[in-house]
Amino acid sequence: MVRTPCCDKNGLKKGPWTPEEDRKLIDYVTKYGHWNWRLLPKFAGLARCGKSCRLRWLNYLRPDVKRGNFSHEEEETIVRLHEKLGNRWSAIAAELPGRTDNEIKNHWHTALKKRFERKPKAKRRTEKEGNVVSKSMERVVLENCSEYAVITTDAAAAITNHENSVLEGDDYGLSFLDTYTEPDVCANFWTEPYLIDNSYVPPEGDVVELWSHNDLYMHEYCEGFFC
């Protein structure tokens, strides 16, 4: 199958759109719709390929597109769906009204990936090992990190279930999300994201309060999902 070039390489503009070009595209699509993206630029008086026009309209010019920072709820949704669907950005975008696949993809690569992509294989120090912090809290030691994070026992249990589920290949390990509810302790997670349990008094010489990148990630991974 021979592919026709998406645009005539001679004379078609590339690069950033000017306000004038935006205006022409908006005017045309508003009046006549996008009945054929390939032919549209010709009728709209634009020296652009149809593909470029389509992208510009869908990602920036259409009236229902939402701009600005992602809310925490949106970020949670993206992470959850990415776990489930992988890099199917358009499918993820379908769950976030007003957000485009391109925007979500960019946000993932620039912000969320760093926080959520490395799945923690948490090794827990259990009560048996004499390292329980308090009745309701449990310390978690990340495999690749010498410092500790403090999370709730329930959250730790949820992660265990998650890991087991992943190993068993069921439901991408996300089934626990449906049933798990975190106590109020994390209600203010997004506003006070790195709050540490002050009730915990570390043993002398212990290393606890160093919230490394991994710790922060762990904290967000554990609690960000469940709030």
Add this chain to the structure above:
DNA sequence: AATATTCTCAACCGCTCACGA
């Protein structure tokens, strides 16, 4: 203040899919 490095995000590229002739 100047320069280097890193980050962000708009836009492009190339591929696949769906559909019609």
Add this chain to the structure above:
DNA sequence: TTCGTGAGCGGTTGAGAATAT
């Protein structure tokens, strides 16, 4: 069934902004 075409998707790029040194 095969081929041509348009639309859509995901990966990648690169310019400008922000931050670090």
